Structures are given as structure tokens and as C-alpha cells.
Amino acid sequence: MTRYLSLMMLVAMGCGTSDAPVPGEPDAGIADASPFDQNDIQGRVCGVIDLRFPWACPAAASVAGLEVAETLLGESVTTAADGRFGFDLVDGPRELVLEMTGDDRMSSLVQVAPDALTEIVLPAIALGPWQSYLVQFDEQAPTLGDLAYVLVAMESAQAERVEGAIVVGPADMVGKVFYNLGDAFTWADVGQTSSTGVAVLTGVPVDQDRISLIVRAPGDADVKTVEVQVRAGFLSLVLVTLDI
Numbered sequence: 001m002t003r004y005l006s007l008m009m010l011v012a013m014g015c016g017t018s019d020a021p022v023p024g025e026p027d028a029g030i031a032d033a034s035p036f037d038q039n040d041i042q043g044r045v046c047g048v049i050d051l052r053f054p055w056a057c058p059a060a061a062s063v064a065g066l067e068v069a070e071t072l073l074g075e076s077v078t079t080a081a082d083g084r085f086g087f088d089l090v091d092g093p094r095e096l097v098l099e100m101t102g103d104d105r106m107s108s109l110v111q112v113a114p115d116a117l118t119e120i121v122l123p124a125i126a127l128g129p130w131q132s133y134l135v136q137f138d139e140q141a142p143t144l145g146d147l148a149y150v151l152v153a154m155e156s157a158q159a160e161r162v163e164g165a166i167v168v169g170p171a172d173m174v175g176k177v178f179y180n181l182g183d184a185f186t187w188a189d190v191g192q193t194s195s196t197g198v199a200v201l202t203g204v205p206v207d208q209d210r211i212s213l214i215v216r217a218p219g220d221a222d223v224k225t226v227e228v229q230v231r232a233g234f235l236s237l238v239l240v241t242l243d244i
Contacts, residue, residue: 035080035084035086036077036080036084036085036086040086040087040088040089040117040118041070041086041087041088041089041096041112041117041118041120042084042085042086042117042118042119042120043068043084043085043086043098043118043119043120043121043122044057044062044079044082044083044084044085044120044121044122045062045063045066045068045079045083045085045100045122045123045124046061046062046063046083046121046122046123046124047061047062047063047124047125047126048061048123048124048125048126048129049125049126049129050129050184051125051133051151051180051184051198051200052180052184052196052198054123054125054151054153054237055121055123055239057121061083062079062081062082062083062084063079063083063102063105063124064079064080064081064082064083065078065079065102066078066079066100066101066102066105066124067079067100067101067102068085068098068099068100068122069098069099069101070087070096070097070098070099071097071098071099072094072095072096072097073087073090073096075087085122089117094114095111095112095113095114096111096112096117097109097110097111097112097229098110098111098112098120098122099231099234100122100123100124102124104126104127105124105125105126105127106124106125106126106127106130106234106235107231107233107234107235108122108123108124108125108234108235108236108237109229109230109231109234109235109236109237110122110123110236110237111229111238123237125235132185133185133187133200136178136185136186136187137175137176137178137187137200137202138176139175139202146206146232146233147174147175147202147203147204147205147206147232147233148204148205148206148230148231148232148233148234148235148236149200149201149202149204149234149235149236150169150200150201150204150211150213150228150230150235150236150237150238151198151199151200151201151235151236151237151238152167152198152199152200152201152213152215152226152238152239152240153197153198153237153238153239153240154167154193154197154198154199154215154217154240154242155197155239155240155241155242156241156242156244157241157242157243157244161193161195161196161197161198162193162197162217162218162242162244163192163193163194163195163197163218164192164193164217164218165192165193165197165199165215165216165217165218165242166192166193166215166216167199167201167213167214167215167216168213168214168215168216169201169204169211169213170204170205170211170212170213172205172207173201173203173204173205174203174205175201175202175203175204176189176201176202176203177189177199177200177201178199178200178201178202179191179192179193179194179198179199180193180194180196180198180199180200181194182194182195182196187200192218201213204230205230206230206231206232209229209230209231210227210228210229210230211227211228211230212225212226212227212228213225213226213228213238214226215240215242217242217243217244218244221242221243221244222242222243222244224240224242226238226240
């Protein structure tokens with residue numbers, strides 16, 4: 001099965017990411033014919049309505065006409081009709097930071113590992129579903145413009161979502177950590193991950209471009225410190241692999 005990108009994590013610092021899709025998620029299904037097929041960096045923007053599975057990308061989910069910028073290259077492109085985008089590399093494979101923006105989408109940040117540059121799935125969450133999530137998170141629409149959000153999905157070494165994991169946000173976080181309780185729109189700001197293994201941090205400070213999170217497996221069987229790039233008004237997405 002196609003392996004998805006490691007999101008928003010500093011591979012060079014040994015953050016322990018994995019880009020495997022969760023069992024049961026649709027395959028990326030990236031189309032073969034695209035104006036970006038010959039680029040060194042190749043990916044597709046996919047519409048998301050369920051934060052439990054932000055990297056699920058069936059063929060019908062492609063989103064055209066959104067801007068994708070590679071912040072380290074200082075370049076931007078617009079997604080094609082099939083949602084595809086691409087960039088050329090100048091100095092060979094390296095870590096990338098992708099930024100997706102659009103008037104009707106929640107802006108997102110994704111960090112891509114050097115070994116995952118040609119099958120990138122970049123989630124695009126429509127503002128309608130995002131507003132419904134904000135209600136669950138006790139946030140005012142549309143966003144806390146001077147703060148950020150972070151979605152963390154936790155999986156095991158066997159690429160299964162981890163139940164009973166805990167996320168500790170930065171000390172100066174003004175929001176909360178919300179855990180998904182199983183249903184798409186059922187979340188709580190206490191406890192631990194359910195079988196979906198997903199948590200969302202709200203009110204994340206952006207004084208620094210990157211923040212540190214601590215992810216704890218059940219019983220502290222594995223504990224990882226994760227570096228995440230953040231930006232005001234953006235949703236950062238990260239997939240953490242716990243060695244359990």
C-alpha cells in the first residue's frame with residue numbers, strides 16, 4: 001500500500017515519524033496524467049471532511065485551483081484539475097515545508113521527509129466542516145487568527161492507530177488538547193486517544209516558527225518529542241509513529 005508523507009516533523013532530528021496510511025483509509029489514487037508528472041516533487045491536494053482520516057484521498061477528492069507554496073524553495077504553484085502540484089529540486093532531495101491556502105479552505109502546513117517527495121498527499125479541509133469542528137473545540141469562528149492549530153495522529157510500528165496515547169502541548173499554549181472519542185464530531189479535552197488515535201491542539205502560540213510536543217504511548221511504553229512548524233491561523237498536521 002502506498003505510504004503517505006510524514007507530516008510536519010523534523011526527520012533530521014529523529015522525531016520518529018511514519019507516513020503509512022491507516023488500515024481502511026482509501027488509497028491516494030493519484031492520477032498518472034498531470035502537467036506536474038515530470039517534477040521532482042509531486043503531490044496532490046485532497047479535500048477532507050473528517051479529521052480522523054486527514055490523509056484519506058479517494059480519486060474524487062482532488063481539489064483544483066488552490067495555491068501550494070514550498071517555503072524553503074520560495075516557489076508556489078496552483079493545483080491542476082486533478083489536484084496535482086509539483087516543484088523541481090535544485091540541490092537534490094531534502095526536507096520540505098508545504099503551505100496550502102485557499103479562500104474556502106482552512107490553510108494548512110505540512111512537512112515532507114526527503115524520501116517521500118513523489119506521492120505527497122496535502123489535506124485541504126473545507127471551511128464548512130472546519131467550523132463544525134471549532135464548535136466542538138469551543139472556538140469562535142472562523143479561527144483564532146493570531147494562534148495556530150495542530151492535528152496529531154498517533155500510530156504504532158504496525159501502522160495501526162494507537163488508543164490510550166497522550167499529547168502534551170507547549171507550556172505557553174492558551175488552548176487545549178482535544179481527543180477524538182470515535183465519532184467524527186465527538187471530542188473531549190480530557191483523557192486520551194480512542195481507537196482513532198487522533199488529537200487536536202487549539203490555541204497554539206506562534207512566537208517561534210516551531211513548537212515542541214510530547215507524545216506518550218500507553219504506559220509510557222514510548223515517549224517522543226516532536227518538532228512541529230506552526231503559523232498563525234493555520235492547521236499543522238503531523239503523523240507520529242510510536243515504537244510499540
